[in-house]
Amino acid sequence: MAKVWVEVYGCSASVSDGEIIKGMLVNQGYKLAESFDDADASIIVTCIVKDATANRMVNRIRSLSSKPLVVAGCMAKAEPKRVERLNSKASIVAPNAIDKICTAVDSAINGNRYIALDDSNINKVNLPRVRVNPVISIVQIATGCLSDCTFCETKLAKGRLRSYKINDIVRQVSDDVKQGCKEVWLTSTDNGAYGFDIHTNIAELLKHVCSIDSDFMVRVGMMNPQYLQFIIDDLIEAYRDAKVFKFLHIPVQSGSNRVLRAMRRGHSVERFIDIVKRFRKELGYCTIATDVIVGFPTESYDDFKATIDLIKEVEPDVVNLSKYSARPNTYASRLKQLSKDVINERSAIMHDVVREVCYKRSMLWKGWEGYILVDEYASNGMQGRNYAYKPIYLHCNNNNNDDYNSIILGSKVKVRVIDVTTHSLIAKVTAS
Numbered sequence: 558m559a560k561v562w563v564e565v566y567g568c569s570a571s572v573s574d575g576e577i578i579k580g581m582l583v584n585q586g587y588k589l590a591e592s593f594d595d596a597d598a599s600i601i602v603t604c605i606v607k608d609a610t611a612n613r614m615v616n617r618i619r620s621l622s623s624k625p626l627v628v629a630g631c632m633a634k635a636e637p638k639r640v641e642r643l644n645s646k647a648s649i650v651a652p653n654a655i656d657k658i659c660t661a662v663d664s665a666i667n668g669n670r671y672i673a674l675d676d677s678n679i680n681k682v683n684l685p686r687v688r689v690n691p692v693i694s695i696v697q698i699a700t701g702c703l704s705d706c707t708f709c710e711t712k713l714a715k716g717r718l719r720s721y722k723i724n725d726i727v728r729q730v731s732d733d734v735k736q737g738c739k740e741v742w743l744t745s746t747d748n749g750a751y752g753f754d755i756h757t758n759i760a761e762l763l764k765h766v767c768s769i770d771s772d773f774m775v776r777v778g779m780m781n782p783q784y785l786q787f788i789i790d791d792l793i794e795a796y797r798d799a800k801v802f803k804f805l806h807i808p809v810q811s812g813s814n815r816v817l818r819a820m821r822r823g824h825s826v827e828r829f830i831d832i833v834k835r836f837r838k839e840l841g842y843c844t845i846a847t848d849v850i851v852g853f854p855t856e857s858y859d860d861f862k863a864t865i866d867l868i869k870e871v872e873p874d875v876v877n878l879s880k881y882s883a884r885p886n887t888y889a890s891r892l893k894q895l896s897k898d899v900i901n902e903r904s905a906i907m908h909d910v911v912r913e914v915c916y917k918r919s920m921l922w923k924g925w926e927g928y929i930l931v932d933e934y935a936s937n938g939m940q941g942r943n944y945a946y947k948p949i950y951l952h953c954n955n956n957n958n959d960d961y962n963s964i965i966l967g968s969k970v971k972v973r974v975i976d977v978t979t980h981s982l983i984a985k986v987t988a989s
Contacts, residue, residue: 559666560588562596564617567604569744569778571630573681573695575602578629578658580685585659589687596624598666600658603630605710608882618643625665629655631714634674636885646670652714653677653700680721682729692740692932692967694733698726698762699745703753704781707821708853710884715746720755727765734771739967740932740942741766741775749780749807760791767798774930776946779806779848782832783823789832793839803840804946807832808848808877812867813860816853820889826867833871842921844945846875851907852900853881854892861903865910874918874947875980876911880904912979919977922947926973926987931964939964940981941972948981949974 565575590596664671929941
């Protein structure tokens with residue numbers, strides 16, 4: 558009975574793929590190895606969103622190549638020739654062909670190379686899985702997207718949008734909460750586009766998911782702003798449900814409309830600002846997360862300054878900051894690139910702006926009292942999320958841990974925020 562070591566990198570959809578892959582392996586009689594040394598074969602679920610990440614994948618593929626190897630994930634689909642150069646014997650399975658994973662592992666163990674790059678008709682719902690976190694259900698609601706961003710290699714790996722049916726998604730969520738999950742992540746390449754191909758949308762899906770009669774919370778993953786303009790009223794109404802974390806992840810990428818057009822983002826700065834204002838007006842204290850790329854090939858200093866001005870104006874709670882890196886086979890990779898020195902300088906400046914803005918937003922929560930859902934073990938304690946999905950670390954008094962010994966994953970506890978950092982809150986448990 559072969560043992561398989563599985564490594565997973567990338568977004569929540571990749572983590573979900575990893576859970577499904579493990580579930581399929583176990584169902585087919587494989588054992589999950591506790592380490593690479595203990596394994597007969599390995600699987601790596603790859604990510605290629607940035608140069609730094611792709612370089613790490615290269616190093617990991619090389620390190621894992623001393624044993625039979627299956628390369629899955631985005632690099633498998635977008636850069637199969639690169640994978641072949643790294644390991645000519647590795648089997649390759651694209652993100653939308655993970656139903657072939659057991660065949661690939663079996664072939665690899667028997668010394669044969671198996672390639673599955675064509676998309677299957679498989680829907681990534683209601684499949685066996687081995688969860689990373691027993692109280693968090695990661696549910697993929699679609700694959701692919703409708704956008705054509707000039708910098709994005711993920712589109713080459715995931716393809717066009719294919720949404721899964723609401724009834725199928727609701728069935729998985731219902732089963733997962735019956736199994737003890739208290740937090741449900743709805744994820745895909747772009748949740749904002751969900752349903753546009755099957756005549757529905759993310760707001761309608763949320764209403765059906767929240768109608769499940771059980772105690773759980775829902776986190777909605779990234780939604781690109783260009784699609785929200787068509788559903789914003791219904792989406793805000795869906796967000797009013799107490800089961801929905803008041804968390805909105807909408808990537809703006811640049812504060813310059815000229816750069817946004819060059820990126821083919823499909824939205825304007827003004828549209829992004831309007832969405833943020835609407836959500837804050839209607840929902841009050843909600844967490845706004847966004848993504849920013851600095852150093853895009855056509856970005857002038859004025860464009861960069863416009864992005865700084867936007868961040869200072871909107872004051873997002875979370876900013877995922879990336880230095881532009883040219884990804885293979887993308888349109889933007891063929892444009893004249895800015896120097897690394899310029900990109901690094903702008904990144905450093907933006908980092909300081911982001912740190913100041915996000916700390917200011919965190920300070921608004923100091924002294925807040927309320928309930929959190931404990932969903933994760935931290936390095937020196939436990940972490941939970943409040944209704945706005947703010948990460949809250951429980952402050953442990955070394956002299957008296959009675960309040961913490963009884964806390965388990967999935968429980969709700971009442972806390973008071975006593976301190977903040979740029980990215981999180983620190984709290985003490987209070988009497989209920």
